[in-house]
Amino acid sequence: MNTPSRFSRRRLLAATAAGTAVLAAPRSLFAASPNDRMKVAFVGVGGRGGSNLGAIGKSGAVDVVAVCDVDSRFVDHAATTHSGARKFSDFRKMYDAVGNDIDAVVVSTTEHTHAYATMPALQLGKHVYCEKPLAYNVYETRRIAEAAGKAGVVTQMGTQIHATSNYRRVVELIQSGAIGDVSEAHVWVSRAWGHQSEAEATKHGDRLFVDKRPKESMTPPAHLDWDLWLGPAPERPFHDVYFPGPNWYRWWDFGNGTMSDLGSHWNDLPFWALKLDAPKTVESSGLPPHPEIAPASMTSVYEYGARGELPPVTLTWYQGTHKPEIWKQKGIPQWGSAVLFVGSKGMLLSDYGKHVLLPESDFADFKRPEPFIADSPGHHEEWIRACRGEGTTGSPFDTYAGPLTEANHLGNVAYRVGKKITWDAKAMECVGCPEAAPFLRREPRAGWSLG
Template sequence: MSRQFTRRHFLKTSAIAATASQVTWGGIVRGDNASPNDKLNIAIIGPHNRGHSNLVGVQHENIVGICDVDANFLEKEAAPFPDAKRYRDFRKMLDELEPKIDAVVVSTTDHVHAPATVMAMNMGKHVYCEKPLTHTVAEARLVAELAKKTGLATQMGTQIHATDNYRRVVELIQSGAIGPVRDVHVLMGKNRWRDGRFNTGKPVPSQLDWELWLGPATKRPYTDNVHPANWRSFWDYGMGVLGDMGCHLIDLVQWSLDLGRPSVVWAEGPAPHAVGCPAYVEAHWEFPARGSLPPVTLNWYDGGRQPAVAKQFKNADGSPIKFGNGVLFVGDDGYLFADYGKRMLLPVEKFGSFTPPQPSIPKSVGHHQEWINACKTGSPTTCNFDYAGRLTETVLLGTVAYRTGKKLEWDAEKLTATNAPEARDFLTKEYRKGWILG
């Protein structure tokens, strides 16, 4: 698939979606008379690793099909569901089970997210997809627009979004506890770098369909250092630590500060490698003002790196506070640090007697349950593909800026870096023959 064809196909898919939107799939797709108590018929694409948790999250519905390119994983995860048909190729599963399927869960490698998701949505199926929503910025925009036009129930797998802690942080920020926020620092200790080389020369394991594992990616001989756990270290299949963890942590920033799309993006790190993702990235995004909210600079640090501002705080006893993975909001009147499970207002001595606002964001029924309810009744989800698409675009733009080595002036409406036409090579990608978005 040429990049020109990718654009034409984007327009074609959008046209299909526009037609589909005239008959919106609101609620369960098996008929208007279906009860919210009826069980969904769900197909699972990728049931192992992260996919296992997603399978568990929807296991109380009817699992009618399970697909995995690895026969060992397929056998293990499908065993509790003897009535589910087993497949190696998700395209065959969706084609054969289309009349029966109501919804699809996608938990594949990043580079297969968009093909599986778009195929399912074009069939009128509700979709839950793991983070990041897609492998490229262009795919994220296409998937978000398709979801909006079809009205299908969608949810991206940022499960932390459903926790009480994230809700309390959003309330603190939006109530003005630390004043207007102009800078945010996101800290992540992970390192995805290995050596940037594909280990070839070994035979394909008998349980693995290597051709299907590659999917739309460049055809290459079997590589024994990508499946099942290290694929995020390679640009062809993942986007390093930023692609892996960015949606979880930056989600809190986007939600708290009502961020739209950035206007400027830049990043630095080791010299970019053509094959392997870097040992660390420091990425930065500038977001314009939103109504009465001031402009915001968002900063990302992975590989254990941290800015000086994160090293200045002390506990009540004078010992230094050591931040792990999390988000440091910098307000005009103070600071707030939050991770998945806790939050703290800083400096400690200033907020010792602070009374937080009364909880106002309702407790989640559960991240997977939100989506299941939406499939059945048309109720909203908090990480629908409109929200998740913007979040994914932001995250992936950081990798684009890093790979181009330029400070990108971003025109979100036109989906282009106005000062760096070469960025287009990383905003989209070529699909190999036999793989399309459709």
């Protein structure tokens, strides 16, 4: 099953419906026989990568042919389970060595290297599963989404909650009009990691995170290739405030804090249910922006225009100590992290595993719509089956994961420039705000390129 697929199943079906002949569809487009196993390389095999390797690598449809990580401990551990896999520390060398011998790649590196580990696979015509967020900034996200669309391969971003039954039932309720026209959505998460005041740190029982780049350096552990870990990010000496994870994710050079991380899961629900696309404006607030570290607490307000028959809607994101006013006034159940939809006929409150229509008394006799979104076989299994020509994925890079990731990044862009931004999605720029440009795109360190 080594033939690269240049057509997605979605595109094949569309072409067939239009009466277009598909003369030489690759065999990986169609259902494979039980003995036709997919050859997969894994980039990043510790932490989330280890979980992805365990979930995908155990599939009877998959052969693990390569494992790659900048931490040799993880590579060696992965190889004990998959003894036939070749071992690498540099994914660029991995692609040179096995790029023509694989069908798919799973990327589970740190956020700032996602795009650089993913792009070669797309350029080679390989299916890709990439952890969230899809890429480090808006520019990289757009490049990956466009490359995925051009390649026509099967892609999936690691938004595992997207595959749950709870999210599907919520989407059905919203899209069938259970609470009427939705004018507001509120998303809040209680995680408070990053730059924060002493009061916030005390409230959350967290030590005040270091708010300055260390002046002293440390010797990297022998099992870590620090230069490869830095990848395209600006060079700096090793220090344990960056490594191991999740320390790195708070530093702007390597990640984008809670918004790009948990936003991938929590904003996923309103993005899906309300058919959101590119926001018209975004305005964020919190402590004054720190030059090095993402905020622990922040609020971002997104304004979306009409989408077909759907009316304009405001989506507000809260993290850390920030919460919606209705939550603070105890007008709804005090769930620590949740999504609240506000409609003309009522409200719907949801978290990862449950949801409720509010006020409950108004919906005592409510009859739910018949399910119209099929349950997923599981987020990883969904991708594996789609790679074999069986169904589609819920979070493909070009049509869904890319726009969702871009929107999340824009919340941080608005926060860092300190004012409301107007977003021109086509031009990929904040209108009349040139100071936003460095937060939308950065030049990679020498030796690194998206091609």
